[in-house]
Amino acid sequence: MEMVSLHDSLPLFSRLVYGMWRLADDSDTSDGQVIAKVEKCLEQGITTLDHANIYGDYACEALFGRALKARPDLKDACQHISKCDVMLLSDHYPDRRVKHYDTSAVHVIESAETSLSRLGIDALDLLLIHRPDPFMDPTETGRALDSLIDSGKVKACGVSNFKPWDLDLLQAHMHHPLVTNQIEINPMAVDCFVNGDIAKAQTMGIKPMAWSPLAGGALFGDSARALELRAVMQPIADNANVGIDAVAVAWLLAHPAGILPVLGTNNLERIARLSDATRVSIDRQQWFEIYQAATGQEVP
Numbered sequence: 001m002e003m004v005s006l007h008d009s010l011p012l013f014s015r016l017v018y019g020m021w022r023l024a025d026d027s028d029t030s031d032g033q034v035i036a037k038v039e040k041c042l043e044q045g046i047t048t049l050d051h052a053n054i055y056g057d058y059a060c061e062a063l064f065g066r067a068l069k070a071r072p073d074l075k076d077a078c079q080h081i082s083k084c085d086v087m088l089l090s091d092h093y094p095d096r097r098v099k100h101y102d103t104s105a106v107h108v109i110e111s112a113e114t115s116l117s118r119l120g121i122d123a124l125d126l127l128l129i130h131r132p133d134p135f136m137d138p139t140e141t142g143r144a145l146d147s148l149i150d151s152g153k154v155k156a157c158g159v160s161n162f163k164p165w166d167l168d169l170l171q172a173h174m175h176h177p178l179v180t181n182q183i184e185i186n187p188m189a190v191d192c193f194v195n196g197d198i199a200k201a202q203t204m205g206i207k208p209m210a211w212s213p214l215a216g217g218a219l220f221g222d223s224a225r226a227l228e229l230r231a232v233m234q235p236i237a238d239n240a241n242v243g244i245d246a247v248a249v250a251w252l253l254a255h256p257a258g259i260l261p262v263l264g265t266n267n268l269e270r271i272a273r274l275s276d277a278t279r280v281s282i283d284r285q286q287w288f289e290i291y292q293a294a295t296g297q298e299v300p
């Protein structure tokens, strides 16, 4: 597995990242099952794990942390990402009247500390602001993120779902660099290649992360777009002796922006095959065949 540098202050991250959003959706959330997933990742060199405070209605980080207690050796074998600022309506927070974002220093710092305690780790490798906050005071948020890094609780910070102007605003109020923007990229969500999102990451010299690289499973559905995409991908998959899922991920890996796909299957057999994507090479014309199927039209 290729290991990539997001910033000098960070350990190397695995090019493929495993995401924990669906952890609590699995019918089996036992420590054994969580450990089995992590072990299947590690066997392939997938060492970077993507969490968020809100995943599983605030349950996923704790599920993972409970499993780590049973296997503390896995703690240092992985790099741990988490996120903050989304305030879900939840039975855990009965006083909350509206779903909102909170990039206040109090929330950002408390959320990071809660993630550390739920995960049972000493420092987050990366903390992301999960969604751009239309009520953000960039001076306060930037200072809070810097202070988390200076205190050693977080090794680096980044953002998620940010537009280029959101990135500029927050970065202008920090002395530490934002090291990634985690955005939706998959063959059914390709706007980022032309709307400035990927261009901004390339301009800044940061590597984007791609959430839902298989469109959250929609790539395997019955929509006309999914059928068309699969028809284009199937010969490439057959030629490389891998599944369509590996071709979709390889299509992201092929892009010069250095995208890190964040995969989310709960299925142990699929987890065991995630690294198949690294065995598929996609040339320029194959990339555009998939892009054309994604947009439904020939490039002008």
Ligand SMILES: NC(=O)c1ccc[n+]([C@@H]2O[C@H](COP(=O)([O-])OP(=O)(O)OC[C@H]3O[C@@H](n4cnc5c(N)ncnc54)[C@H](OP(=O)(O)O)[C@@H]3O)[C@@H](O)[C@H]2O)c1
Pocket: 018, 019, 020, 021, 022, 050, 051, 130, 160, 161, 182, 183, 210, 211, 212, 213, 214, 215, 216, 217, 218, 220, 243, 245, 262, 263, 264, 265, 266, 267, 270
């Ligand atoms: N920053 C953000 O705002 C944001 C938003 C969303 C997600 N994320 C991150 O991205 C990670 C991945 O998201 P995701 O889970 O949506 O990614 P994904 O890998 O695109 O989708 C996973 C879903 O696709 C299904 N699937 C995978 N392979 C399949 C196949 N061959 N055939 C049929 N179904 C298949 C899985 O079902 P099975 O489980 O049954 O295999 C699962 O439901 C999350 O865990 C989270 O860490 C971040």
